[in-house]
Amino acid sequence: MKRYYQPEIETASRQQILDWQNERLVKQVQNVWDNVPYYRKKMEEKGLTPADITGVADLHKLPFLTKDDLREAYPYGLMGKPLKDCVRIQSTSGTTGKRVVAFYTQKDIDLWEDCCARAIVAVGGNEDDVCQVCYGYGLFTGGPGLNGGSHKVGCLTLPMSSGNTDRQLQFMVDLEATIICCTPSYAAYLAESIRERGIRDQIKLKAGIFGAEAWSEEMRRDIEKSLGIKAYDIYGLTEISGPGVAFECEAQGGMHINEDHFIAEIIDPDTGEVLPEGSKGELVFTCITKEAFPLLRYRTKDICVLTREPCPCGRTHVKMSKPMGRSDDMLIIKGVNVFPSQIEQVLMEQGYPANYQIIVDRVNNADTFEVQVEMTPEIFSDSLSKISEMEKSLVAALHSMLGIYAKVKLVAPKTIARSEGKAVRVIDKRKI
Numbered sequence: 001m002k003r004y005y006q007p008e009i010e011t012a013s014r015q016q017i018l019d020w021q022n023e024r025l026v027k028q029v030q031n032v033w034d035n036v037p038y039y040r041k042k043m044e045e046k047g048l049t050p051a052d053i054t055g056v057a058d059l060h061k062l063p064f065l066t067k068d069d070l071r072e073a074y075p076y077g078l079m080g081k082p083l084k085d086c087v088r089i090q091s092t093s094g095t096t097g098k099r100v101v102a103f104y105t106q107k108d109i110d111l112w113e114d115c116c117a118r119a120i121v122a123v124g125g126n127e128d129d130v131c132q133v134c135y136g137y138g139l140f141t142g143g144p145g146l147n148g149g150s151h152k153v154g155c156l157t158l159p160m161s162s163g164n165t166d167r168q169l170q171f172m173v174d175l176e177a178t179i180i181c182c183t184p185s186y187a188a189y190l191a192e193s194i195r196e197r198g199i200r201d202q203i204k205l206k207a208g209i210f211g212a213e214a215w216s217e218e219m220r221r222d223i224e225k226s227l228g229i230k231a232y233d234i235y236g237l238t239e240i241s242g243p244g245v246a247f248e249c250e251a252q253g254g255m256h257i258n259e260d261h262f263i264a265e266i267i268d269p270d271t272g273e274v275l276p277e278g279s280k281g282e283l284v285f286t287c288i289t290k291e292a293f294p295l296l297r298y299r300t301k302d303i304c305v306l307t308r309e310p311c312p313c314g315r316t317h318v319k320m321s322k323p324m325g326r327s328d329d330m331l332i333i334k335g336v337n338v339f340p341s342q343i344e345q346v347l348m349e350q351g352y353p354a355n356y357q358i359i360v361d362r363v364n365n366a367d368t369f370e371v372q373v374e375m376t377p378e379i380f381s382d383s384l385s386k387i388s389e390m391e392k393s394l395v396a397a398l399h400s401m402l403g404i405y406a407k408v409k410l411v412a413p414k415t416i417a418r419s420e421g422k423a424v425r426v427i428d429k430r431k432i
């Protein structure tokens with residue numbers, strides 16, 4: 001069985017990877033200097049010219065780019081190629097402020113699809129597979145990216161897009177889909193729907209590629225058990241291309257970053273200082289092969305850890321941990337830092353399904369913090385006193401994880417709205 005999509009790249013020596021990065025970075029900086037006046041100005045403000053960047057060791061000298069820069073330069077200000085050379089636009093799923101738009105040349109799309117193909121082969125995908133893609137198609141990168149990767153691998157590709165669960169399940173059964181790509185929250189919903197319809201034995205899935213939102217190890221175990229598959233993580237963001245910037249392999253312990261295209265750094269989100277390997281901090285990407293949207297030192301806001309420990313799968317590219325949250329998703333409640341992923345971990349450890357919502361408000365200048373959690377039908381049929389006991393036990397477990405008290409409300413099954421794309425976990429009603 002094919003283990004790698006591009007073996008000579010995916011298992012290249014560290015020195016080879018570094019050689020590629022050094023050479024491509026120098027070229028890219030010159031290219032951006034020549035073609036992206038917005039970034040050239042930022043370099044000039046720091047007193048830099050392309051001659052100052054001779055390789056990866058000089059990367060830290062370059063200025064950062066943030067989402068604010070993307071908004072300021074919207075829509076065409078950060079393009080590295082004239083419009084006539086670009087063939088595609090994608091956009092982020094963000095709902096506030098101006099949407100971020102990213103541009104692609106045909107070569108950019110080709111390389112992006114290679115990255116997605118690497119991810120599909122890493123979960124065991126090959127020409128014999130039927131790959132059901134239920135990420136949204138259109139402006140969102142999830143559908144188009146994995147669709148392209150699936151074609152490259154030679155899978156029979158089912159471009160379902162998101163939603164219409166009945167039709168998803170009908171095709172999954174009739175066409176005997178073996179790989180599914182969607183958000184983990186939608187995978188959990190599909191698992192629930194399969195159980196309700198009693199069609200588990202008609203499902204032929206073997207692997208799932210789930211990303212675009214945070215999900216815990218507990219949720220992975222839950223999905224694997226209920227669908228009878230191996231569940232793999234995939235990471236990416238529109239600004240850097242889309243899904244496939246990093247992907248999980250058979251070791252299921254972190255995601256390999258495609259370092260021949262993207263240089264990763266971890267920085268202290270407060271000071272911007274580069275942190276030593278193994279430190280937890282904000283992930284920053286530099287695109288060294290992209291033509292149309294060549295972002296340098298783009299701050300993702302995602303908090304994670306990088307590791308170069310050898311991986312049993314044989315891939316040599318650096319691994320990132322699951323993002324532990326976003327520096328801008330982190331809630332500060334009653335003065336304490338709270339990541340939704342911590343709450344999810346507690347819930348799943350206690351045997352609850354991953355259907356929950358965190359509601360934060362401010363009453364009389366004090367924060368209120370409520371966690372609504374859906375009961376399973378079994379818990380729902382318990383006595384009121386038992387349910388109240390369970391709420392108390394969750395309050396204690398959350399307190400021990402977070403150091404603050406939350407009001408916990410167990411709600412009836414199916415009362416929290418399901419998502420076909422990214423789940424809405426936090427409702428912050430505070431007007432600060």
Ligand code: DLL
Nearest residue numbers: 092093142211212213214234235236237238243323
């Ligand atoms: O979510 C691209 C994507 C599509 C990735 C399909 C994986 C699968 P955006 O809409 O631009 O792009 O959102 C990017 O989503 O900065 C992270 O905060 C979050 N994110 C993406 N993948 C993961 C993951 C797509 N595996 C933002 N785990 C990123 C946790 C993720 N968070």
